[in-house]
Amino acid sequence: MNNFLYGLTGDIVTPLDPIYSEARQGFNTAIQQFPLIIVYCATKIDVSNAVIWSRRHCVPIRIRSGGHNYEGYSNGDCTLVIDISQMNDMRIDEGLNELIVQGGVTNKLVYEFVASKGYPFPGGTCPTVGVSGYALGGGWGLSCRNFGLGCDSLKEIELINYEGITIKANRENHCDLFWACRGAGGGNFGVIVSMTFNLPPKVRNVTLIEIDYLNVREQEQEEFLYLWQEWLKTADKRITLIGRVYHSSADGLGMLIRGIFYGSAEAAMEMMADFLALDNAEYNIESMTFLEAVTIIGSVYPPSEKFQSASRFAFRDFTSNERTELVDLIRKRSPGSVFAGISLYALGGRVSEIETDDTAFYYRNAKYIMWLETVWENPIYSKENREWIANRFPYLEAITIGSYVNFPYKELYDYLQEYYGTHVRELKKIKKKYDPKNIFTFPQSIGRTDCCNDCPRYQLKDHMEGEINEMREENYRGFRYVTKR
Structure with missing residues (x-):
C-alpha cells in the first residue's frame, strides 16, 4: 500500500485507518460512498501531487471543501477525494x-x-x-x-x-x-x-428578520405563497428572504421567513407588514451586527441529516390552482419522513441587474428558487423518500424552468440544459480547452463520460466491489458510527 501511495503528500486516509468512516462522510448521510483514498491537502503542492497521482494510477478525482454537495458529488466509490478543508488562510x-x-x-x-x-x-x-x-x-x-x-x-x-x-x-x-x-x-x-x-461596504448593523407560523391550515399556506410573489414585485433590493411552507412531525403544518435587511428595524417592520398580519405570526425583527445575524440564522442547521431534494427556478406568478397544488405536494409526508417542505429563495435586485451572459450563472431573471425537500432519520426509509421526491418533481418541473446547480438533483433528464441553459455549448468548449483529458468528472459534470470495461478506472471499481459492498453492509448495521438529526 505504501508503494501505491507514493507521490501523495498531505494527510492521507485509507479504508484501513480508524478515522475513515468519519472522514468519508458528507453532510447528507443518506448518501453512503466509499472512496479509495482521502487526502487532506494543506498546500498547493499537495493538491498538485494528488492530481498527478490520480492520473498516474487512473483513479477518479473528487474535490471536497465543505462536503455539502446534496447528491454527494464531492465523494464517490473507489475515488481519490482531494479535501482542501485545511487550506483556510x-x-x-x-x-x-x-x-x-x-x-x-x-x-x-x-x-x-x-x-x-x-x-x-x-x-x-x-x-x-x-x-x-x-x-x-x-x-x-x-x-x-x-x-x-x-x-x-x-x-x-x-x-x-x-x-x-x-x-x-x-x-x-x-x-x-x-x-x-x-x-x-x-x-x-x-x-x-x-x-x-x-469587499462590500462596511456596515455597522443589519436587521435580522425571523417570522414563524405554527399550527396553520393549508389555506394559510396558499395565502403565504400568494403574499410571497406579491411582495417580491416591489421588494427593496436591500432585503433578501427565505420563505418556507412545511409539514413536520414536530409542528404539523407551518411556515417561516428568515432574512437580512441592510437598513433599520423600523423600515423592515413596514416592509413585512403583510406577512406580520397573517394569523399565528410570531416574529423577531431586530437590529444587530452582521455577524450576529448570520450566526443566528446558521445556528438552526444540523451537523448532518438524511434528505432528498430537488430545485427549480420560478419565473412567473402561480395561479390559485397552482398554489393549491404546491401546498398539496407536502400535505402527506413520505413514510419515515420527519419533515417535508417547499423553500423559496428570493432573487431579483442586484442578481437580475447583471446580464445573463456576463457569467455562467444562467437564471438571472428568475423571481426565486424553489426547493422541495424531505428529511428522514431511519435509513430503512431511504427508498420511499426518494420516490416521494420523484413522484412530485414532474409537477414542479411543469410550472418552472431550470434547476440550481448548487441544489442538484440526480434524476434530471438533461442536467446540463437544466443547470446551464444556453450556456452549455460554451461551457463544453471551455471544458475541453482546460481539461482535455476529462480528469475532473463526476456524475453530473460538464464532461461526464461513462467508463468502458477496458478502462482502468472501471476495473478498479470492479476489483473493489466486494470490499465496498462489505463496508456498505457494516454501515447499514450502524457499524462504527451513528449520525442523528
Whole structure:
C-alpha cells in the first residue's frame, strides 16, 4: 500500500485507518460512498501531487471543501477525494478593497474574519458550507439582492489544472475560464486553491428578520405563497428572504421567513407588514451586527441529516390552482419522513441587474428558487423518500424552468440544459480547452463520460466491489458510527 501511495503528500486516509468512516462522510448521510483514498491537502503542492497521482494510477478525482454537495458529488466509490478543508488562510487588502481566501474556507470562517474588520460578505446561510463550492455554483445567500450572488463578487480565482499546474483566471487572463467558474465551476475545471473577492461596504448593523407560523391550515399556506410573489414585485433590493411552507412531525403544518435587511428595524417592520398580519405570526425583527445575524440564522442547521431534494427556478406568478397544488405536494409526508417542505429563495435586485451572459450563472431573471425537500432519520426509509421526491418533481418541473446547480438533483433528464441553459455549448468548449483529458468528472459534470470495461478506472471499481459492498453492509448495521438529526 505504501508503494501505491507514493507521490501523495498531505494527510492521507485509507479504508484501513480508524478515522475513515468519519472522514468519508458528507453532510447528507443518506448518501453512503466509499472512496479509495482521502487526502487532506494543506498546500498547493499537495493538491498538485494528488492530481498527478490520480492520473498516474487512473483513479477518479473528487474535490471536497465543505462536503455539502446534496447528491454527494464531492465523494464517490473507489475515488481519490482531494479535501482542501485545511487550506483556510484569509487576508484583507483594504487598499484594493479585496478579500483573499484559500479554497477550503467555510461560510463561518469568512463571516467571522470579515466581520472583525467591519465588513459583511455575500455568503451562504449554512455555516459549514465551503465558500468555493458555494461561489462557483453561483452562490445564493441572504445578501444577494443587495450585493449580488457569491460569484458576482469574485475578482480572481487560482486553480490547479489537470496537469497539476497553477492557473490564475480573472477578467484579463484566462477570462473564458473565469467566466465559466462563476456559475459552473464546482469540480468541473480544476481544484480551486484561492479566490479573491471584492469587499462590500462596511456596515455597522443589519436587521435580522425571523417570522414563524405554527399550527396553520393549508389555506394559510396558499395565502403565504400568494403574499410571497406579491411582495417580491416591489421588494427593496436591500432585503433578501427565505420563505418556507412545511409539514413536520414536530409542528404539523407551518411556515417561516428568515432574512437580512441592510437598513433599520423600523423600515423592515413596514416592509413585512403583510406577512406580520397573517394569523399565528410570531416574529423577531431586530437590529444587530452582521455577524450576529448570520450566526443566528446558521445556528438552526444540523451537523448532518438524511434528505432528498430537488430545485427549480420560478419565473412567473402561480395561479390559485397552482398554489393549491404546491401546498398539496407536502400535505402527506413520505413514510419515515420527519419533515417535508417547499423553500423559496428570493432573487431579483442586484442578481437580475447583471446580464445573463456576463457569467455562467444562467437564471438571472428568475423571481426565486424553489426547493422541495424531505428529511428522514431511519435509513430503512431511504427508498420511499426518494420516490416521494420523484413522484412530485414532474409537477414542479411543469410550472418552472431550470434547476440550481448548487441544489442538484440526480434524476434530471438533461442536467446540463437544466443547470446551464444556453450556456452549455460554451461551457463544453471551455471544458475541453482546460481539461482535455476529462480528469475532473463526476456524475453530473460538464464532461461526464461513462467508463468502458477496458478502462482502468472501471476495473478498479470492479476489483473493489466486494470490499465496498462489505463496508456498505457494516454501515447499514450502524457499524462504527451513528449520525442523528
